[in-house]
Amino acid sequence: MAKSNVFDLLGPIMVGPSSSHTAGAVRLGGMARKILGEEPVEGTIFLHGSFAKTGKGHGTDLALLAGLLGMLPDDERIPDASKLAQEQGLSVKYEVIDLGDVHPNTVKFDLKGKTGVHLQVIGSSIGGGTIVIGKINEYEVDIRGDYPTLVVLHQDHPGVVAQVTLLLATAQINIASMRVAREKKGAQALMILETDQTIDKAVLELMRKLPKIEQAMAIEPL
Numbered sequence: 146m147a148k149s150n151v152f153d154l155l156g157p158i159m160v161g162p163s164s165s166h167t168a169g170a171v172r173l174g175g176m177a178r179k180i181l182g183e184e185p186v187e188g189t190i191f192l193h194g195s196f197a198k199t200g201k202g203h204g205t206d207l208a209l210l211a212g213l214l215g216m217l218p219d220d221e222r223i224p225d226a227s228k229l230a231q232e233q234g235l236s237v238k239y240e241v242i243d244l245g246d247v248h249p250n251t252v253k254f255d256l257k258g259k260t261g262v263h264l265q266v267i268g269s270s271i272g273g274g275t276i277v278i279g280k281i282n283e284y285e286v287d288i289r290g291d292y293p294t295l296v297v298l299h300q301d302h303p304g305v306v307a308q309v310t311l312l313l314a315t316a317q318i319n320i321a322s323m324r325v326a327r328e329k330k331g332a333q334a335l336m337i338l339e340t341d342q343t344i345d346k347a348v349l350e351l352m353r354k355l356p357k358i359e360q361a362m363a364i365e366p367l
Contacts, residue, residue: 166196166203169250169270171223172367174212176278176290177254177266179364185213186234188256191242194249196270206239209252213237218274247279276367284326284335290367292321292339297352298360301327301334305357309336312351318342333359 178185196205204224211226214233222229230237244251248269256264267280278288281296288294295313299305306325313320319341327334344363352361 166200166205166250166270167208167223168218168274169272169276170196170200170205170208170252171212171216171218171220172274172276172290173252173268173270173278174209174254175215175217175367176212176268176276176288176364177256177264178213178215179290179367180266180278180281180288180296180362181256181258181262181264182362183258183260183262184233184235185256186259187236188213188238188254190237190239191244191253191255192239193242193244193247193251193253196250196252197241209254210235210237213254213256251279281335283328286326286335286337287324288337288339288364290364292341292366293343294364294366295336295338295340295344295349295352296362296364297336297338297358299334299336300357300359301332302357305334305355306336308355309338309352309358312348312355313338313340313344316348318344318348 190209192200200206207223207226210230211223214226214229216223242253244253248271250270252268254266265282266278268276268278270276278286280286297309321339321341324337325334349361349363352358
């Protein structure tokens, strides 16, 4: 039997009426911000399924925005997220979308960061404040924000995975799980590694200098 914790049994401490539509939505926004790797300045939030139908009444729109601003589910400023976003220079618009056969509480973020970085993230709030990120740009992933996570975009070339894992081993960073998603054309691949230790900036910079590595980002757990 899988172990349960207090969070699983009681749900998150939050501001709002629904753990899925409010607490989970804040966490989705927060994870999208972490994956972007910098403060977002512009974006479109596409609401799917239940998020689109009942999200307004549950404050999902404000919760997603609050997460993008870096708030946590228990932040009392969540109802003021629109005002705070305007003050902080974050411009966001909302649209309804049909993402197909995905969880009804699903959102797509199309974000631009302050340095011009552009990113698309699709994630779902699956109950009790728990979330899962299912897609980063065109790559299928499975990120839940429970562990420090390394995301590496690289050329689909023999030996790249071995170089990355060797660097982590040398830095005494243990890999909890790993998944590689390959582009259909075979030119690029996305490596997702969850680790037991935090990935510091020095290791990340060395990672970026490895041959065939195009982009590497470290995502802190929620």
